[in-house]
Amino acid sequence: MPFRRKIAGTKFIGFHGILGFIALICSEFLMLKGVEPFSTWFYSFAWWSYILIIDSIIYRIKGNSLIINRTREFFLLMPWSIAIWLVFELANLSLKNWYYINMPDVLWIRWAGYCLAYSTVLPGIFETTELLGSLNIYKNASIKRIAITPKWYVIFYIIGTIFLIAPLVLPEYCFPLIWGGVFFLLEPINHRFNGRSLLRDWERGSPQKFYLLLAAGLICGGFWEFWNYWAITKWIY
Structure with missing residues (x-):
């Protein structure tokens, strides 16, 4: 830990950022030139660089x-990110909201690609959230304090269940709801077992993390759609 404090802010510790920037530029250039593996795996190269x-x-x-x-x-x-995204992939078997094209024929290579891509979801969102927070965005946001009781758990579970089931029953009209279903089902568990919880933030009158x-x-x-647009192996709605 003292070593980390000592090198904070120096050129040395910025190495992984420089590496990411170089990797992003090179992978985009080589993808556009049709060079493998950047053509097939561009999405993963872009996200890990980011x-x-x-x-x-x-x-x-x-x-x-x-x-x-x-x-x-x-x-x-990473494994949590893969697991959570596989839930959405499982739901998509019924939703049929997206499908993939230009996938590798070899099964283990295809699944390696899935794992590399899916494992970026949570790190990407949480890193972006932390960056916005470190810039003090929404720092002074406030709401009226909310007393969270077990009744809130029931409400969240009901909403979460509806959000997961409705897209399966009426996928053409309700498919966006599935993205919120996981939040409503998991958030009461975080609060109940004293984990990091948005509900606890609301109890304190702080909506900053929610906004972030x-x-x-x-x-x-935006980046998902932008990089997917240029990728050879991609999803299509």
Whole structure:
């Protein structure tokens, strides 16, 4: 830890950000030239580059970042990210909202690509959220304090269940609801077992993290669609 404090803000600790920037530029150039593996795996190259860049910026601002200081947490996010996204992929078997094209024929290579791509979702969103927070965005936001009782858990579970079932029954009209279903089902569990919880923030009258997550979702959503547009292997709605 003293070593990390000592090198914070120096050129050395910015190395992973520089590496990410170089990787992003090179992968985009080589993808456009049709060079493998960048043509097939461009989406993953772009997202992992982005994560490195954002983490480096966060470290320079705060002297503390997910990759540098909370490495174990960072690596734990990856399997959780894959697992959560596979839930949406499972739902999409019924929704049929998107499908993939130009996938590798070899099954294990295809699944390696899935895992590389899916594992970026949570790190990308949380890194972006932390960057926005480190810039003090929504720092002074406030709401009326809310007393969270077990009744709130029931309400959240009902809404979450509806949000998951409705898209399966009426996919043409309700498919966007599925993205919120997981939040409503998991948030009461976080609050009940004293985890990091948006409900607990609302009890304190602080909506900052909620706003930051929404903003991060919009930013990441923009990059998802932008990089997917240029990728050879991609999803199509």
